[in-house]
Amino acid sequence: MSNLRYLVANVLCTLLRFIPIPCRTGVIKIGNPGRDSPVLLTCNYWLTVERVKKAIRGIDCYLLVANSRGINVWCASAGGHLTNHSVISILKTSGIEELVGHRNIILPQLAASGIEAKVIKEKTGWNVIWGPVYAHDIPEFLRNNLKKTPNMREIKFPLRQRLEISVAWAFPISLIIGLILFFVFPKLMIPALVAIWSLSFLTFLAFPLFSRMADRRRKRTPNGQPRFLDTLIYSLFVWGIFILLVSIVEFLTGQLSWIEILRWAAISVILTFVLNMDLMGLTPIYRSEFLKDRLLTIEINQEKCIGCRTCENVCPRNCYRMDEEKNVAVMVEAERCIKCGACIVQCPSDALYFRRPDGEIVPPEVIRKFKLNFIGTRAVRVE
Ligand code: SF4
Ligand code: SF4
Numbered sequence: 287m288s289n290l291r292y293l294v295a296n297v298l299c300t301l302l303r304f305i306p307i308p309c310r311t312g313v314i315k316i317g318n319p320g321r322d323s324p325v326l327l328t329c330n331y332w333l334t335v336e337r338v339k340k341a342i343r344g345i346d347c348y349l350l351v352a353n354s355r356g357i358n359v360w361c362a363s364a365g366g367h368l369t370n371h372s373v374i375s376i377l378k379t380s381g382i383e384e385l386v387g388h389r390n391i392i393l394p395q396l397a398a399s400g401i402e403a404k405v406i407k408e409k410t411g412w413n414v415i416w417g418p419v420y421a422h423d424i425p426e427f428l429r430n431n432l433k434k435t436p437n438m439r440e441i442k443f444p445l446r447q448r449l450e451i452s453v454a455w456a457f458p459i460s461l462i463i464g465l466i467l468f469f470v471f472p473k474l475m476i477p478a479l480v481a482i483w484s485l486s487f488l489t490f491l492a493f494p495l496f497s498r499m500a501d502r503r504r505k506r507t508p509n510g511q512p513r514f515l516d517t518l519i520y521s522l523f524v525w526g527i528f529i530l531l532v533s534i535v536e537f538l539t540g541q542l543s544w545i546e547i548l549r550w551a552a553i554s555v556i557l558t559f560v561l562n563m564d565l566m567g568l569t570p571i572y573r574s575e576f577l578k579d580r581l582l583t584i585e586i587n588q589e590k591c592i593g594c595r596t597c598e599n600v601c602p603r604n605c606y607r608m609d610e611e612k613n614v615a616v617m618v619e620a621e622r623c624i625k626c627g628a629c630i631v632q633c634p635s636d637a638l639y640f641r642r643p644d645g646e647i648v649p650p651e652v653i654r655k656f657k658l659n660f661i662g663t664r665a666v667r668v669e
Pocket of ligand 1: 586590591592593594595596597598614615632633634635636637638
């Protein structure tokens with residue numbers, strides 16, 4: 287039954303990736319937990335809960351499911367839906383305080399941009415421990431005495447996630463375009479659907495090529511942001527490969543003609559543009575081209591730094607290293623920063639901040655109070 291639920295959650299949430307799908311909040315017992323068992327917390331996005339439950343199957347622990355309005359951990363934290371209030375509320379109302387004798391709670395690392403460990407401690411007495419980015423690393427993290435390797439801290443864009451995004455992107459587009467064409471140009475419906483799905487898979491399967499090109503470029507820019515030109519070049523490349531594949535299929539089936547190729551080229555050039563319009567925004571490793579904050583740069587006031595390593599622990603791009611001699615954090619790979627703000631939110635001595643391209647400083651209190659709205663502007667105020 288649980289395997290079937292896991293499968294349904296994966297299929298449904300992949301097809302409807304951009305829609306919140308909530309599940310019940312509360313405490314879930316995994317195995318046979320006792321008073322010393324670990325307490326983990328996640329959001330109430332159905333797919334996340336199923337994946338975390340699968341990852342920790344066989345470990346005696348408690349899983350708290352906090353209200354994030356059915357949105358995944360990262361988006362909910364960045365958007366002000368998984369907040370201090372969500373965590374405090376579940377700690378106070380779930381009955382977990384009677385079930386365990388300790389006050390340590392493991393939060394997903396990607397919640398660090400929205401939840402303040404300091405506030406949770408002050409309001410509830412619970413110590414926040416930042417767990418790994420991915421649920422599948424939780425068992426090793428627990429075995430490792432709650433220590434994370436750099437690999438466990440880093441967000442990636444692996445093949446499986448790229449395939450999921452291909453489906454998540456192709457499904458709603460093919461639904462809308464398919465319906466329109468069905469009524470207006472029924473003959474074009476099947477070619478358009480073939481083009482949408484093929485282009486979507488091509489775009490994300492060949493993505494490492496884009497990444498290589500973009501990473502070379504962003505090393506040379508102060509804010510570490512690739513340029514829109516990279517997306518344009520990559521789109522033309524994907525489009526070219528698609529036309530080549532169509533020509534090969536048409537040749538092998540004896541239907542190759544210039545008219546046919548031109549028809550495919552016309553359909554696919556528009557779709558390639560639509561699919562790649564916000565290519566960087568569809569990945570967890572770049573910032574959307576449409577967001578102003580992609581141009582921010584992050585800075586450290588080393589005089590304020592107390593060497594606590596929190597920034598290193600919560601950064602999903604492994605941008606920090608410690609200068610052991612001076613006991614301060616140093617940014618070693620600034621161009622990898624995706625401006626998530628997690629390090630700024632968590633820094634206990636306010637040693638980190640963003641600087642705008644015009645030189646103005648965005649102080650930590652602004653990053654803590656204002657979260658991203660649905661168009662990616664810091665306009666959602668959280669208390
Ligand atoms: S979190 Fe702040 S105080 Fe701690 S090491 Fe990083 S910059 Fe320094
Ligand atoms: S350095 Fe950049 S990517 Fe890393 S936590 Fe800070 S804002 Fe996020």
